Amino acid sequence: MTVKHIGLLTSGGDAPGMNACIRAVVRTAIFHGAKVSGIMRGFAGLLAGEFCCLDVGSVGEIIHRGGTVLRTARCPEFNSPEGQEIGVRMLQKAGIDALVVIGGDGSFRGVQALACRGIPACGIPGTIDNDIPGTEYTIGFDTAINTVLDAINKIRDTATSHERTNVIEVMGRYAGHIALMAGLAGGAESILVPEVTFDLNDVCARLRRGQARGKLHSIILVAEGAGDVVEIGKLIHEKTGMETRVTILGHIQRGGNPTAKDRIWASQMGARAVELLLSGKGGFMLGVRKGRLVVEDIAAALAEKRELDQGLYQLAGILSI
Ligand code: ADP
Numbered sequence: 001m002t003v004k005h006i007g008l009l010t011s012g013g014d015a016p017g018m019n020a021c022i023r024a025v026v027r028t029a030i031f032h033g034a035k036v037s038g039i040m041r042g043f044a045g046l047l048a049g050e051f052c053c054l055d056v057g058s059v060g061e062i063i064h065r066g067g068t069v070l071r072t073a074r075c076p077e078f079n080s081p082e083g084q085e086i087g088v089r090m091l092q093k094a095g096i097d098a099l100v101v102i103g104g105d106g107s108f109r110g111v112q113a114l115a116c117r118g119i120p121a122c123g124i125p126g127t128i129d130n131d132i133p134g135t136e137y138t139i140g141f142d143t144a145i146n147t148v149l150d151a152i153n154k155i156r157d158t159a160t161s162h163e164r165t166n167v168i169e170v171m172g173r174y175a176g177h178i179a180l181m182a183g184l185a186g187g188a189e190s191i192l193v194p195e196v197t198f199d200l201n202d203v204c205a206r207l208r209r210g211q212a213r214g215k216l217h218s219i220i221l222v223a224e225g226a227g228d229v230v231e232i233g234k235l236i237h238e239k240t241g242m243e244t245r246v247t248i249l250g251h252i253q254r255g256g257n258p259t260a261k262d263r264i265w266a267s268q269m270g271a272r273a274v275e276l277l278l279s280g281k282g283g284f285m286l287g288v289r290k291g292r293l294v295v296e297d298i299a300a301a302l303a304e305k306r307e308l309d310q311g312l313y314q315l316a317g318i319l320s321i
């Protein structure tokens with residue numbers, strides 16, 4: 001089948017750079033003579049038939065903006081075979097031949113379900129968590145870790161003035177990539193992530209060693225999924241007697257102007273996805289491996305496990321000794 005009409009949606013948690021990717025998908029498709037329909041609010045909008053025509057001008061002035069102009073949503077109905085069948089029918093009714101989904105690993109399972117039902121569909125990794133199997137990079141991650149780094153720098157100033165320990169919670173319910181990379185770049189004393197079991201006594205011993213050699217402040221970075229950050233702050237205070245403050249960075253990490261890196265990968269991935277769909281390919285995801293753009297079979301990639309970089313985790317521990 002010749003692909004002439006591509007559907008495009010964003011799904012799951014939004015991520016800076018999604019708009020740059022939307023722009024790349026739309027303009028590449030139009031460049032090659034295809035039409036693009038935007039589907040609002042992820043799979044929820046697909047089931048509800050919320051489609052809009054995207055032309056060259058409609059994606060102007062968005063490359064620099066965080067969020068997603070197509071909106072996003074979580075849609076539990078799409079997890080069921082019945083929901084997926086409705087999705088297929090809605091695409092057919094709208095005359096859409098192929099689908100691009102920008103989202104996280106949950107959204108990619110939706111892509112896989114559609115591909116199994118004969119829809120040429122593909123996934124572009126968009127989540128600040130950087131936790132998708134099959135790729136070492138996801139759109140939005142670079143912006144998010146720079147946002148966290150900026151916060152660490154600011155908190156460091158006040159932590160030094162008051163000689164305090166600051167415990168900072170970053171996003172990542174199941175994955176510690178944000179905590180690890182921002183913690184490494186920000187010189188955190190300890191980084192607590194869901195993938196690595198930790199002993200708070202070791203964290204406190206590290207703090208005491210720093211204090212003994214005259215350190216004025218300490219930063220502990222905690223991924224959401226690693227534990228209750230307020231409780232961790234309280235225990236550190238009780239065990240060390242150090243004055244402790246807790247900061248939960250929250251959704252500030254999901255917004256903001258995307259970095260150049262996020263925009264550049266988003267542009268490349270969006271363009272490549274369209275070229276492959278137009279060539280008749282489906283059931284794939286875009287990714288980055290060893291710093292290069294790669295195309296992976298989506299089912300095979302999702303069967304992999306996305307690991308935390310243990311080497312970098314150890315390095316962060318060594319450098320903050
Ligand atoms: P993310 O894509 O950021 O990981 P979610 O895990 O919340 O976010 O998934 C986003 C949406 O993808 C879900 O609300 C649902 O519509 C769809 N989805 C998630 N898991 C599946 C699945 N196993 N099968 C089909 N669709 C799914």
Ligand code: F6P
Nearest residue numbers: 013127128129171172173224254
């Ligand atoms: O998956 C992205 C993410 O930002 C996670 O890091 C975080 O745990 C979650 O989404 C928060 O989701 P919500 O949109 O429900 O606040």
